[in-house]
Amino acid sequence: MSVLSVRDLIKVYPGKKSFFSRKEAKPFIAVNGISFALQEGEILGFLGPNGAGKTTTIQMLLSILTPTSGHIEYFGKNFFRHRSEILEKVGFASTYVKLPGNLTLYENMDTFGRLYGLSHVQRIDSIKQNLRYFGLWDLRDKKTRALSAGESTRAMLSKAFLARPRVVLLDEPTAALDPDVAQDVRVFVREQREQYGVSFLFTSHNMNEVTELCSRVLVLQRGNIIADNTPAQLAESVAKTKIELSIKQEHQEDFIAYLNAHNMPYTQRGFFVAIPIKEEDIAAFLYQLSLKGIVYTSISIEKPKLEDYFLQLSKRQRGVL
Numbered sequence: 001m002s003v004l005s006v007r008d009l010i011k012v013y014p015g016k017k018s019f020f021s022r023k024e025a026k027p028f029i030a031v032n033g034i035s036f037a038l039q040e041g042e043i044l045g046f047l048g049p050n051g052a053g054k055t056t057t058i059q060m061l062l063s064i065l066t067p068t069s070g071h072i073e074y075f076g077k078n079f080f081r082h083r084s085e086i087l088e089k090v091g092f093a094s095t096y097v098k099l100p101g102n103l104t105l106y107e108n109m110d111t112f113g114r115l116y117g118l119s120h121v122q123r124i125d126s127i128k129q130n131l132r133y134f135g136l137w138d139l140r141d142k143k144t145r146a147l148s149a150g151e152s153t154r155a156m157l158s159k160a161f162l163a164r165p166r167v168v169l170l171d172e173p174t175a176a177l178d179p180d181v182a183q184d185v186r187v188f189v190r191e192q193r194e195q196y197g198v199s200f201l202f203t204s205h206n207m208n209e210v211t212e213l214c215s216r217v218l219v220l221q222r223g224n225i226i227a228d229n230t231p232a233q234l235a236e237s238v239a240k241t242k243i244e245l246s247i248k249q250e251h252q253e254d255f256i257a258y259l260n261a262h263n264m265p266y267t268q269r270g271f272f273v274a275i276p277i278k279e280e281d282i283a284a285f286l287y288q289l290s291l292k293g294i295v296y297t298s299i300s301i302e303k304p305k306l307e308d309y310f311l312q313l314s315k316r317q318r319g320v321l
Helices: 054-061 083-087 105-115 120-133 149-160 179-196 207-213 231-236 249-261 279-292 306-318
Strands: 002-013 028-039 043-047 069-074 090-094 167-171 199-203 216-221 224-229 241-247 267-269 272-277 296-302
Touching: 002 054, 002 199, 028 043, 028 054, 028 199, 028 224, 043 054, 043 207, 054 167, 054 199, 090 149, 105 120, 105 149, 120 149, 149 179, 179 199, 179 207, 199 207, 207 231, 207 306, 216 231, 216 306, 224 231, 231 306, 241 249, 241 279, 249 272, 249 279, 272 279, 279 296
Parallel strands: 043 199, 043 216, 090 167, 167 199
Antiparallel strands: 002 028, 002 069, 216 224, 241 272, 241 296, 267 272
């Protein structure tokens, strides 16, 4: 079941006249008619180079920006007609957004709890639970402007989960966190999905994190969705699995001859030979080596990574490829 549905979403910024010229600049299309759905209990990666349209999309999904055109539905309801009701069940956290600095951390949490419609008892319970989980309870009386970058990020995460949301939009939620705290956040995200069926739209530049958490990834480029697939399938679309073997010296000549005879590309480094190969072909390849009597003393298999896909995407955008 879809908890968020986006259809033909467009955001165009009108052109403005330059101070040095009477000519009006062309309108800028930040988001160009994208459509996607977020399923209940899904962690959906939302990736793309800087300027791809991710932040603009998230701001429209939070009603911070008004779309030029298009449709947004949460829980089967039109977002623009049921905005307040829907936002009570939508959480948001970003490394790049901070809480009002003139309030204490507890005052901030209490204010947002009221905006979410929580009762006094619910606010006390939820604030304590979330601040303790993210290691902030002892800082509850501290002004948020005095929090460190990592503490501010954890405060935003605490706020995002105050009202037991059904959908959470996370924009680079671990970018300012130490590795151990970032791992705690990933564990928390998985627990929220597994225990409460929370759905996540998740942006990150940490490709290992995206691979670990996301079952599906949308890729934006210049305001368009150019890919919708699993992390593994996206990685495999730009690179093959690489197998590296350490071949006994007396078998190296036969091994290289076998590779050449079968038109298999390879790179050699001393006794080590690396071959790009489809993962499903590895077993048959090793079996053929055994039939030929070619002996190897070590083997390593390196699968393609989502980072390979993202790096190639960035190079294409810069015109390198």
